Amino acid sequence: MEYDPSVIEEKWQKFWRKKNTFKTSYPSQLAKFYVLDMFPYPSGAGLHVGHPLGYIASDILARYKRHKGFNVLHPMGYDSFGLPAEQFAIQTGQHPSITTESNISRYRQQLDRIGFSFDWDQEIRTSDPKYYKWTQWIFIQLFNSYFNLDTNKAESITKLINTLSREGSANINAARHKDQNCSAKEWAEMNTSSREEFLQQFRLAYRSKSMVNWCPELGTVLANDEVSEGYSVRGGHPVSQRMMMQWSLRISAFAERLLSGLENLDWSDSLKETQKNWIGKSNGAFVKFNVIDSSNKSIEVFTTRPDTIFGVSFLVVAPEHSIIKEITIPSQKKEIESYQKTTKKRSERERQTNVKNISGAFTGSYAKHPVTGEKIPIWISDYVLLGYGSGAIMAVPGHDGRDWRFAKHFKLPIIQVVDGGDVQKSAVEGKEGKIINSNFLNGYEVKDAIWKALENMKKNNWGSPHVQYRLRDAVFGRQRYWGEPIPIVYRDGVPETVDLSELPLKLPEVDSFLPTKDGDPPLARAKDWNLSKNLIRETTTMPGWAASSWYFLRFMDPKNSTTFADQQKINYWNQVDVYVGGSEHSTGHLLYSRFWSNFLCDLGLIPFSEPFKKMVNQGMIQGVSAFVHRLNNSQTYVSSNSIKGRLTQRIPVDIKLINERNELNISGFKNWLPEYKDSEFELNDGILTVEREVEKMSKSKHNVISPDSICDDYGADALRLYEMFLGPITQSKPWDTKGINGITGFLRKSYRLLEKDRSDIESLGEKKIVHKLIDKVTRDMDSLSFNTSISAMMIAVNDLTGLKEIHINSLKAFTIILSPFAPHLAEEMWELLGGETSISREPFPICNNEYLQEDLIKYPVQFNGKTRFFIEVRFDMKAKEIEQEVLNHEKTQNYIQGKSIKKIIIVPKRIVNLVII
């Protein structure tokens, strides 16, 4: 009887499917446990071994929790709207739904082979109208809500409208992006269009202008990473910055709650830190600078360092700022306009990244310093972004690096206002030191001076304290086809939501997935999309993150057609207990889902505001790429170790053509691609060696390893264990199939334990082995660091194999512990041990600490911190006795050699250290 995964795994996968072993039960008397994976975007490339890393970890946890008696929700689905399918559609004309469908079935096949305990009855697909009906429904709720700052909650817009008609806007304290006000009378006199325009400043889903990377050639907006040096990555067309009217969501209203909500979450500190930085709360002030001369224009700046007000030597305004037109003097007009033009070509990313490249232009105007009354020049530069603060800054070159570089470059004065360092040599940026050259602030420590300055500005009316968040409202419209249509109709240009009975508003058929000639999004091509001449439909679609912002709720009740999820079910399943996914989502997706949860909670639709109690970020699995060296201008390939200064090209070659000793499969290489058919080789003993490198797994690098091929060769259990054994779940690590032999060896040994002679009574020795294992595995569960659990299992198997005979209880306990990790083998072993049903809900063994106690403890004996020898003593020996034992030891005198003992340190159960001088 040999371990044969191909037979065992198929048998048990069939069994699970037939018996519906992992069906989620509801209602249930059991305590619930919700463990969720970030669902995948089904790409055409299929899964590689990196993808299931997190799924395996969460599956182990899900299976463990079933053993622990929980009712587990462990679902899977597909985030099936997205750009790649649309791109493929543009190229081939094939409808994205077809591509998506076939990608999904490929994913499903791949997932099924790994033996996950997903309940596939709970599957969801975000591109399914039955799903996106509710994504659209939530959008409508957002449209119909505003954020009341008095109650600190999202509330119905109807309430706001009532207030407006009763008393106007005077007492309304709400999150808004404009400052338009009205009296009750004015409100009453407004027509529909003006009212809507007025309400837009409050709605949580609203239209506003925002800056985008516009590519006229492609007729679309591009992501920052689709733009390089002012040209589109795809096609190389020019891209420029442009203001565009777009749907946005008012996430900024929730900034403070998203920040404070982090406190009680069981997330890693670094993840919380990333979110905090993204939200970017800063305490500071708006300071008003009046422009000298004409009219009464003024520039408002935001600063976190009002204490440095006396160090201001110029103002910098974002090149897109509307005031520039009004303040630029005629002689500077040309320069300013040409600078604005250049800026348009740079993406926001480039502007933030490339800080060494200093540029700017002078408007020719001056502002009056609000305290000293001095003349301050007004410049524009692309290092100031319109989207943050007020789009203008007061430059304090002495104490800010960017301002300093700017001042040096344009030879502007640098004033020192905090002591320490020399501001002519570099900016003094720290928040420590005393204020100098600053009138009433002189002598104060920075911290006190900030406070003092805020006080003074309030008194003398030169500014107002303000809390600023970096978090911007999220642009919600996309000029694409393959996404959820935004359920909005414009009646005579006034946006209104479509009637709920019309949901889902399905994606229309179009003749092409490209924008129209006029640059309208693809939906504008749909026939009969508009209802009439004055009833025009929205043509943008929702972004990828819309659907994923609430999918964890739909998993609780995926087939409900009357509501997004049943209240009772939401109450039962509640928050996600453990959420596993990549750290690349640590800001976007995680922040947006928290935002939507907060919002739905305010509306009373869900009983919690934080969706994910515990979050675990899995690391990446990198691929090992192989390169062959080809002599330049030839078809001759040489071994990587015999290049010897010859000029060669490195050519990536399929990793499957390389064996364990880095040797190329030469005939395989010739047949791999037609271009290599006539290759010649310079061989050493018939061998050509290649070079290896670790990098991201990707198709173009030919270093992708698919889970299927591993399942074929070694089995799913081996794949599962090996992925976990590679290292801590949170860390990135390279894949190297070689190491999997250790795992198959372990599985075989585990299976062979069943052949051992059985004993009638459990020995103390085997109890110690088993309980040590229970203890380790149980403790590892929390952190999902299963690499150490697996090595503990290996140790246990080795130890048990060493015993003459084993009791069936030890075998059963071991099999249950193994089962979350290698479920197929465990089921098979369980059956052979006499189990009559699936092992999946057998109670997990409990550790008895009694068996963890060792009788003898080996103490390392150190002299001045260097280990010299060991003594073995009973575990309960007192410190004094140990000390005597050491002093009496024959070797002790050797190390003392006339010196005297200054101190003896005994750490119980750890170490003995003698300090000698």
Place this chain on the structure above:
RNA sequence: GCCCAGGUGGCGGAACUGGUAGACGCGCACGACUCAAACUCGUGUACCUCUGGUGUGCGGGUUCGAUUCCCGCCCUGGGCACCA
């Protein structure tokens, strides 16, 4: 540039709260089994100028004792708002 994470043998990694650095596995070497190979089993395996010394990216510091704490650097990976 800013933010976050990481750097330990030939390789993946282990080391609970400052207490034997290198568990476990791969690889490698030797041996057993075998006609032979594979499988399996056993032994060894950080490095060096080896009765001793050096070692956890580099340079300092705190400590009886530092992979672990502090300060200053270097390198690699991830994110930076329309890729998902």
